[in-house]
Amino acid sequence: MDALKAGTSAPEFSLPSTPDQRVALSELRGRPVVLIFYPADWSPVCGDELALFNELRDEFAKFDASLLGISVDGAWCHTAFAKDRGYHMTLLADFEPKGEVARQYGVYRSKEGVCERALFVIKPDGVIHWSHVSPIGVNPGVDGVLHALESLPRSAS
Amino acid sequence: MSLTIPVGADDHIQGPETAPITLVEYGDYQCPYCANAYVIVKRVQHQLGPLLRFVFRNFPLSQVHPQAELAAEAAEAAGAQSMFWEMHDALYENQPALSPALIGALAQGLQLDMERFEKDLASRRFREHVKRDFMGGVRSGVAGTPTFFINGERYEGSWDEPSLVNALKATA
Numbered sequence: 001m002d003a004l005k006a007g008t009s010a011p012e013f014s015l016p017s018t019p020d021q022r023v024a025l026s027e028l029r030g031r032p033v034v035l036i037f038y039p040a041d042w043s044p045v046c047g048d049e050l051a052l053f054n055e056l057r058d059e060f061a062k063f064d065a066s067l068l069g070i071s072v073d074g075a076w077c078h079t080a081f082a083k084d085r086g087y088h089m090t091l092l093a094d095f096e097p098k099g100e101v102a103r104q105y106g107v108y109r110s111k112e113g114v115c116e117r118a119l120f121v122i123k124p125d126g127v128i129h130w131s132h133v134s135p136i137g138v139n140p141g142v143d144g145v146l147h148a149l150e151s152l153p154r155s156a157s
Numbered sequence: 158m159s160l161t162i163p164v165g166a167d168d169h170i171q172g173p174e175t176a177p178i179t180l181v182e183y184g185d186y187q188c189p190y191c192a193n194a195y196v197i198v199k200r201v202q203h204q205l206g207p208l209l210r211f212v213f214r215n216f217p218l219s220q221v222h223p224q225a226e227l228a229a230e231a232a233e234a235a236g237a238q239s240m241f242w243e244m245h246d247a248l249y250e251n252q253p254a255l256s257p258a259l260i261g262a263l264a265q266g267l268q269l270d271m272e273r274f275e276k277d278l279a280s281r282r283f284r285e286h287v288k289r290d291f292m293g294g295v296r297s298g299v300a301g302t303p304t305f306f307i308n309g310e311r312y313e314g315s316w317d318e319p320s321l322v323n324a325l326k327a328t329a
Contacts, residue, residue, distance in 0.1 A: 048301040054220045056295065086220050141300035 003106040003118055003133045010035075010122045011104040015092040016075040023068065023092060025126070032065040032129075032152060033122040034145055037107050037115040039136060041073040041081035041091075049117070049139045054087045056142055063149040068092055071115055072099050107133060121148040158298030158311045164212050167286070169241045171202065172210035177329045181212040181306040183294040186229060186248045187222035187255055194303040195249040197318050204322055208329055213245060215290040216302050224255040226287065231260045233283035234274050240267050 004010070010033075014024035025033065036053060050069055053060075060067055069091040073081070078091035094101045099115065102108035107116040119140060121130040130148035134140040164170065164179055182198065184191040202209055215233075217225035228248050235244030247263045248255065264274045277283065294304070298311060305312040305321075308328050314320055 051218050051221045052295075052300055055218055055291075059292075086223075088220075139300035141295065141298045143296055143298055146295070 003116070003131050004120070004128055006128055006130055008128045010120065010126050010128050011101070013101040013104070015070070015094055015101060017090050017092055018079060019075045023090060025122075028066045029126055030124050032063055032124055032149060033120075034060065034065050034067045034149075035105070035118075035120040035122065036067065036069045037102055037105070037118040037120075038069060038071050039109075039112075039114040039117060040071055041077050050087055050089070051085065052139070052142055054085075054089055057088065059142075059146065060149070063152070065121075065149055066090075070094050070101065072102070072113065109136075119145055121145060121152075123152060160306045160309045160311075161296045162293040163309070164210075167289075168212045168214065169236060169245070170210060170212050171242060173207050174210065176208055176210035178205065178208055178325050179210045179212065179308055180325060181214060181309075183214050183216040183290075183299045183302060183304045185215075185217045185222055185225045185302040186232070187225040187252065188218070188302045189252070191303045192249050192252045194316060195246075197316060197321060200318050201321050201325065205325060209325065214294060215287045216294045216299055216304070217287065217291065218302065224257075226284075227257060227278070228255060228260060229287045229290075230278060230281065230283045231264065231274075233286050234277040235264065235267060235269060237277060237283075238269050238273065240269060243267050 010025060012025050014022050017023045038049060053067055067089045069089055072094050074095045075093040078093055082091055099108040102115040105120065107118040109116055117134040117136050117140065119132045120128055123129045129152060132140060132144050160181060164181065198211060202211055215229040217229045219226040232241055232244045232248060235241055244263060244267060251259055264271060305316060307325060312324060314324055
């Protein structure tokens with residue numbers, strides 16, 4: 001299964017961000033969206049990767065970009081994880097049906113039952129602008145995402 | 158990945174300018190791995206002597222390490238009084254007790270001009286410097302700490318003492 005490539009329309013989803021709230025991709029139309037698929041809450045590598053995105057929220061704000069972390073962990077788990085690590089970004093639970101959104105984006109590892117470590121930058125019009133899949137143990141850093149956001153066509157907004 | 162910002166006048170450098178090997182570390186004063194690396198780098202410097210130039214740049218992950226940004230700015234403020242490395246060393250050697258009070262005590266121990274030191278911290282004089290280090294690291298693909306660059310190329314190997322010494326010697 002290959003990750004969706006640039007030029008593909010980003011599949012719509014609506015996932016829980018907390019035990020009683022949901023976020024739909026279509027709600028974010030009109031601004032860039034960064035999807036950060038990661039294998040699991042609590043594993044040290046993921047923590048580092050999200051820590052870096054969390055640290056650079058001001059940089060992403062310059063692009064008016066929404067950052068969404070996605071894993072197959074449940075909303076309660078995400079809430080505890082974000083609180084423990086001091087993360088302020090939205091973490092979405094691709095929990096039921098498990099991994100359905102990751103499958104749509106071509107980044108589900110069915111053998112292990114987790115998401116790939118994958119990044120997508122989605123343009124304000126909902127089309128994928130850039131995607132990248134890292135080896136599961138490698139923190140991809142954020143420079144690729146920053147470059148992708150910089151190369152977005154300037155919107156008229 | 159390569160280092161996007163070459164070693165320059167803004168940097169804190171130990172070792173001769175003419176050294177054939179330059180080791181750049183992106184580090185966080187509250188990161189426990191960096192505290193280990195601190196000890197190892199000292200030993201490596203001892204082994205390689207004048208062959209090695211060492212540069213430390215700030216990469217504080219302040220959301221997860223609440224004292225890291227203050228510590229980074231404190232080291233820079235000590236640097237403004239020509240005591241960067243003394244503060245750098247003291248911060249790592251006292252990492253488990255890192256706090257604003259400890260940083261003040263370390264500054265006093267180094268006999269810094271305390272009025273100036275406290276003013277530099279309160280005015281966040283070195284915030285931009287730390288941020289510049291951080292963003293330079295991000296642009297060079299730094300994704301966690303410590304991250305090392307040897308002669309401008311990211312070092313992906315293990316940084317235990319023998320591995321690091323071998324890698325450094327291999328580039329000389």
